[in-house]
Amino acid sequence: MPVFYRLAGLVSALLLSLSLQAADIDAATYGYPLSNPFEATIATTPPELRPELPLDEDIDQADYEVQLRPEREFSLPDNFWPVTKLRYRMARQDGPAPLMFIISGTGAPYSSSHADYLKRLFYGAGYHVVQLSSPTSYDFMAAASRHATPGISSEDADDLYRVMQAVRAQHPKLQVTEYHLTGYSLGALHAAFVSQLDETRRSFNFKRVLMLNPPVNLYTSITNLDRLVQTDVKGINNNTTFYELVLSKLTRYFQQKGYVDINDALLYDFQESKQRLSDEQMAMLIGTSFRFSSADIAFTSDLINRRGLITPTGYPISEGTSLTRFFKRALQCDFDCYMTEQLIPMWRARADGGSMLQLIDQVSLYALEDYLKKSSKIAVMHNADDVILGPGDLGFLRRTLGDRLTVYPHGGHCGNLNYRVNSDAMLEFFRG
Numbered sequence: 001m002p003v004f005y006r007l008a009g010l011v012s013a014l015l016l017s018l019s020l021q022a023a024d025i026d027a028a029t030y031g032y033p034l035s036n037p038f039e040a041t042i043a044t045t046p047p048e049l050r051p052e053l054p055l056d057e058d059i060d061q062a063d064y065e066v067q068l069r070p071e072r073e074f075s076l077p078d079n080f081w082p083v084t085k086l087r088y089r090m091a092r093q094d095g096p097a098p099l100m101f102i103i104s105g106t107g108a109p110y111s112s113s114h115a116d117y118l119k120r121l122f123y124g125a126g127y128h129v130v131q132l133s134s135p136t137s138y139d140f141m142a143a144a145s146r147h148a149t150p151g152i153s154s155e156d157a158d159d160l161y162r163v164m165q166a167v168r169a170q171h172p173k174l175q176v177t178e179y180h181l182t183g184y185s186l187g188a189l190h191a192a193f194v195s196q197l198d199e200t201r202r203s204f205n206f207k208r209v210l211m212l213n214p215p216v217n218l219y220t221s222i223t224n225l226d227r228l229v230q231t232d233v234k235g236i237n238n239n240t241t242f243y244e245l246v247l248s249k250l251t252r253y254f255q256q257k258g259y260v261d262i263n264d265a266l267l268y269d270f271q272e273s274k275q276r277l278s279d280e281q282m283a284m285l286i287g288t289s290f291r292f293s294s295a296d297i298a299f300t301s302d303l304i305n306r307r308g309l310i311t312p313t314g315y316p317i318s319e320g321t322s323l324t325r326f327f328k329r330a331l332q333c334d335f336d337c338y339m340t341e342q343l344i345p346m347w348r349a350r351a352d353g354g355s356m357l358q359l360i361d362q363v364s365l366y367a368l369e370d371y372l373k374k375s376s377k378i379a380v381m382h383n384a385d386d387v388i389l390g391p392g393d394l395g396f397l398r399r400t401l402g403d404r405l406t407v408y409p410h411g412g413h414c415g416n417l418n419y420r421v422n423s424d425a426m427l428e429f430f431r432g
Contacts, residue, residue: 022398022405024384032410032419037385038282040415051420053120061091061119061129063111066166070146070159074306077317086143088167089115089131091123096175098207099128100430101164103194105185105414107293109133114184117418125427128174130167134187135159136293138300148304150297151343153218153363157193164194165203179204180430184414185388188214188380189365195378196371208430211380213388213414216397219360220390222335226294228287228387229334286387286413291334298338299323299330309341365396372400379404379429381422383411 027035033049034040065085076084088110100122104115110131119129133140135156141148145159168174181204183191188211195209215221277285302310303317303326310333311317311326333341339356347359361367372378380397382389384407397405406425408416416422 021403022401022407023403024407025409027409030409030421032408032416032421034412034415035385035410036279036282037383037387037410037412037415038279038286040383040385040410040412041286041387042277042282042412042415044415044417045419049420050418051121051423053117054124056116056120059091059120059123060093061089061123063087063089064167064170066163066170068144068162068166070144072146072148072304074304076142077303079317079319079321079323080142080304081319083139083142086133086140086163088133088163089119089129090167090171091119091129092171092174093123093126093128096177097126097128098178098180098430099130099174099176100180100182102129102131103160103181103183103187103190104132104134104137105183105187106134106290107136107296108187109137109139114414114417118182118184121423121426122430125430127180128176130164132160132163132167135190136186136297138296141297141300142304147346149301149342149346151339151363152347152359153189153193153367154197157190157197160190160194161197161201161203178207180208180210181206182210182212182426183214184212184417186215186218188212189218192365192368192372192378195375196368199371199375207377208432209375209378210426210429211378212417212426213382213386214365214380215388216365216393217360217390218364219339220393221388222290222294224388224390225287225290226334226336228283229291230287291331294335294338295327295330295333297335298333298342299327301338301342302330305342307342365400369396369400376404379406381406381408381425383408383413383416385410386413388413 032040033046034043065087067085100118102115102118102122104110104112108115110133115131119131122129135141135145136150140159140163141150144163145156147155150156168176181191181195183189191209191211192214195206198204198206299310302308303323306313310330311323317323339359344356344359348354365372378401380401382394382397382405384394394407408422410416411419411422
């Protein structure tokens with residue numbers, strides 16, 4: 001090949017790479033006030049910097065139940081009677097409109113605060129909205145999961161897809177012009193796998209898919225969160241637990257204010273007070289929340305599948321049976337423990353072997369690299385200081401998505417979803 005054409009090819013490739021660079025938002029231009037990722041994750045956005053959205057009483061919405069009847073080796077224990085049907089929330093417009101599916105994050109039900117916020121955002125912009133629980137929530141595991149052992153992303157996506165189809169079938173008169181999909185945190189990872197599944201099944205033909213703060217390497221993300229529980233927190237000893245420490249701070253905070261006011265601005269206002277939590281205390285709080293989610297997954301999966309790792313297989317369980325001591329045992333099992341004791345054995349039994357590294361690749365965004373590169377309808381919004389990211393994660397997203405990746409300088413993990421700049425960007429993406 002002549003030198004001229006080689007140089008021309010290099011220049012064209014360089015120009016193409018420049019045009020496809022991720023949008024990195026400058027901190028000064030962005031204006032988000034919380035530069036501490038722990039604080040942003042917990043307190044989110046100051047109320048005055050959030051967009052004006054419709055109130056719940058102004059939204060035509062209701063909670064529904066759908067019967068999935070997943071085929072499993074074991075029937076549900078008697079104490080699972082409240083979740084034999086999967087609940088979800090739908091907000092509907094008066095006439096024809098696009099429909100937005102929202103997938104919740106780790107362990108979160110359809111009614112989680114982030115999902116409800118996104119509902120209000122998209123409903124206000126003219127969308128029908130359906131809020132779905134995470135496949136890692138106990139209600140989804142009981143009512144909709146075929147294996148009740150979440151963690152294999154492609155299978156979790158398959159379960160979600162069946163739920164979405166059942167929801168649509170339950171509302172035949174709903175006038176839908178097109179379908180969109182979003183999810184936050186683990187729900188964002190699931191959204192990508194659902195989108196890929198839809199490329200072959202063509203039930204929805206999603207027009208646009210937005211991933212908000214997804215884990216890239218799922219194992220890295222859960223390891224980061226699990227490590228937060230191990231933070232050395234000043235003031236905790238044999239006589240004072242972490243929860244007692246936080247409770248005493250909240251008590252003093254309300255005493256100083258002179259009244260008790262529980263609202264969505266509480267945590268931000270609390271962090272502006274003298275009783276504010278330290279970085280170590282905030283890290284412990286985030287890690288503890290994730291540990292409870294992990295314990296719930298391990299406990300529910302073990303109980304439904306009668307594995308006997310946490311709850312003895314022959315133990316009589318009825319509606320009034322106390323399971324407190326078994327859940328305490330589950331709290332000693334982090335997500336790595338759940339993977340080792342329940343997820344990997346199930347996967348190996350069906351996949352004819354395979355290493356843990358192979359599993360990690362299959363359940364992470366690495367498995368979708370080619371699809372993400374070529375699918376122009378998918379975009380990612382992330383934060384440079386997100387606590388779930390590891391070395392190389394943003395680099396992978398940059399190489400894979402190019403200009404379909406937006407990286408904000410601050411916001412921690414999903415802390416800036418309700419910042420009006422982010423909200424405007426979300427709506428702009430779906431408007432095309």
